[in-house]
Amino acid sequence: xxxxxxxxxxxxxxxxxxxxxxxxxxxxxxxxxxxxxxxxxxxxxxxxxxxxxxxxxxxxxxxxxxxxxxxxxxxxxxxxxxxxxxxxxxxxxxxxxxxxxxxxxxxxxxxxxxxxxxxxxxxxxxxxxxxxxxxxxxxxxxxxxxxxxxxxxxxxxxxxxxxxxxxxxxxxxxxxxxxxxxxxxxxxxxxxxxxxxxxx
Amino acid sequence: xxxxxxxxxxxxxxxxxxxxxxxxxxxxxxxxxxxxxxxxxxxxxxxxxxxxxxxxxxxxxxxxxxxxxxxxxxxxxxxxxxxxxxxxxxxxxxxxxxxxxxxxxxxxxxxxxxxxxxxxxxxxxxxxxxxxxxxxxxxxxxxxxxxxxxxxxxxxxxx
Numbered sequence: 573x574x575x576x577x578x579x580x581x582x583x584x585x586x587x588x589x590x591x592x593x594x595x596x597x598x599x600x601x602x603x604x605x606x607x608x609x610x611x612x613x614x615x616x617x618x619x620x621x622x623x624x625x626x627x628x629x630x631x632x633x634x635x636x637x638x639x640x641x642x643x644x645x646x647x648x649x650x651x652x653x654x655x656x657x658x659x660x661x662x663x664x665x666x667x668x669x670x671x672x673x674x675x676x677x678x679x680x681x682x683x684x685x686x687x688x689x690x691x692x693x694x695x696x697x698x699x700x701x702x703x704x705x706x707x708x709x710x711x712x713x714x715x716x717x718x719x720x721x722x723x724x725x726x727x728x729x730x731x732x733x734x735x736x737x738x739x740x741x742x743x744x745x746x747x748x749x750x751x752x753x754x755x756x757x758x759x760x761x762x763x764x765x766x767x768x769x770x771x772x
Numbered sequence: 773x774x775x776x777x778x779x780x781x782x783x784x785x786x787x788x789x790x791x792x793x794x795x796x797x798x799x800x801x802x803x804x805x806x807x808x809x810x811x812x813x814x815x816x817x818x819x820x821x822x823x824x825x826x827x828x829x830x831x832x833x834x835x836x837x838x839x840x841x842x843x844x845x846x847x848x849x850x851x852x853x854x855x856x857x858x859x860x861x862x863x864x865x866x867x868x869x870x871x872x873x874x875x876x877x878x879x880x881x882x883x884x885x886x887x888x889x890x891x892x893x894x895x896x897x898x899x900x901x902x903x904x905x906x907x908x909x910x911x912x913x914x915x916x917x918x919x920x921x922x923x924x925x926x927x928x929x930x931x
Contacts, residue, residue, distance in 0.1 A: 576862040577921050581890055583868045584875075587792040589785050593802045597784060597809050600777075 638727060639745040640736045642700050643754035647717045647741065650697055650706055657693035657708060661685070667694040671705050679705035679720035680751060683771045689716070699754065700726065709767060716757035716767060723752035735761065744768050776816045776825070780809065783829050790830065790887045794837050796876045804840065808833040827897035834884045834901055841880045862924050874923040882916035889913055 659670040664684040671679060674696055685691030689709045697706040697719060704721035726747075733746040742764050743756040755768055787808060791801035811832050812819075819828055875883055881902070888901050898913065899906040 576864055577917055577924070579864050580862060580866055580871050580924060581886070583866075584793065584871055584890075585868055587789045587798075587801070589788040589805075590798065590802060593788065593805060594784060596806060597781065600806075600809060600813065 637729075637734045637736055637745070638700075639734055639752075639754065640738055640743040640756075643719060643743040643745055643756040644738055644741045646697050646699055646704070646706070646719060646754070647743075647756040650695060650708065650717050651715060653695070658695040659693050661691045661693040664691060667691065667707065670694060671696075675703055675705055677722055677751070679707075680748075681705075681707055681718065681720060681771065683767075685709055686770070689767050689770065699752070704754075711757065711759045711763055711767070714757055714759045716755065716759060716764065718771065719752075719754040719756075721752050721754075723747045723750055726752060728752075735765075737761065776819055777813060779825055780812055780829060783826050786826065786891055787829060787833055790884075790891060791833060791837070793872065793875055793887050794833075794880070794883055795840075796872070800840075804833065804837055807836045807840075811836060824897055824900065827893060827900040830888055830891070830893065830897075830901035831903060834881075834888075835903075837884065838880055862921060863927075866924060866927055870927045871924065874920055874927060877923055878916065878919055881912075882919055885909075885913050885916045886920060 659667055661667055664681065668679065668681065671694065683689075683691075689711055692708040692710050692715065694708065695706045697704045697717075699719050699721040702721050704719040707718040707720070709716045709718065728747055733744070735742070735744040737743075741756055741758050742761045743754060744764055745752065745754040746768075747753070753771070755764055755771070757764055784805070787805050788801060791804040791808070792798065795801045795804055808829065812829055815832070819825070875886065878886070885898065885902055888898055893901060895909050896906055899909040902909060902912065904912065
């Protein structure tokens with residue numbers, strides 16, 4: 573209920589906030605936000621960096637790396653050759669010596685194959701512009717080719733490893749010192765990665 | 773929902789209006805409002821989201837004002853705690869300057885509760901802002917209004 577006191581109080585003019593005060597308060601607000609914004613920006617940068625790093629390490633989305641594309645092409649040549657294997661496997665100690673005199677480098681491969689990935693044999697192949705040793709392993713009914721070649725003068729990523737899928741094939745290409753390795757097959761990437769670990 | 777700092781900006785005009793009549797001059801009101809925002813931002817984590825931000829800010833403003841008046845002792849402690857049993861009709865042709873002067877003669881808390889009531893705060897919001905039990909806010913407001921009425925009546929009589 574309004575009485576005469578309320579009537580008088582309503583006469584008090586509305587005081588408006590001076591522009592200078594409003595500006596000061598808004599500046600306080602902005603200054604307060606800046607550290608938070610910087611923190612958010614740093615968090616975003618860190619997040620992107622981690623994503624890029626992980627992406628580079630796994631490279632699941634690597635767009636048509638020439639190293640991968642070449643590995644798949646060479647794998648197909650091995651598969652469709654009239655005699656895909658020039659040396660049938662009697663174990664790695666039979667296959668590796670077979671390359672002597674056929675290559676100008678010694679492929680370093682120690683994995684002899686096992687029940688999951690039996691070694692089928694080997695052959696001479698070409699990887700881009702150079703000769704390569706091709707070791708063929710099997711996973712169930714799928715063939716997996718491991719190319720070993722000299723690693724110089726190739727477009728390696730900074731991580732020295734690229735893994736990707738192209739045309740239904742998976743490939744992992746990496747470099748260890750002077751030698752490059754390309755593992756390629758139509759088996760799933762996790763299985764290919766398992767074999768990669770056995771090869772290291 | 774924005775940040776507390778953003779939301780608090782929406783109450784700047786109300787805070788300045790109350791501060792201006794609490795302190796009696798623009799410069800002091802500006803200092804008080806700025807102090808209020810500084811305190812509010814420092815105490816941001818103590819504000820419960822979903823509760824009344826306006827009442828929370830007004831409480832900070834009122835506390836800052838009380839602290840200020842305790843330091844400066846500019847405001848006289850008057851008798852707003854005495855119930856006014858001599859209410860008489862007020863002259864409604866008093867000037868705004870007289871009303872403001874009468875307000876400034878009240879004790880800080882009496883002035884605060886009247887101004888916050890004028891801002892349309894509910895009883896609960898008033899109790900929050902004045903930091904008292906909801907059951908007592910009505911009587912505090914009533915005493916403050918009575919004290920103001922007494923002064924205004926005196927102006928009406930040419931005092």
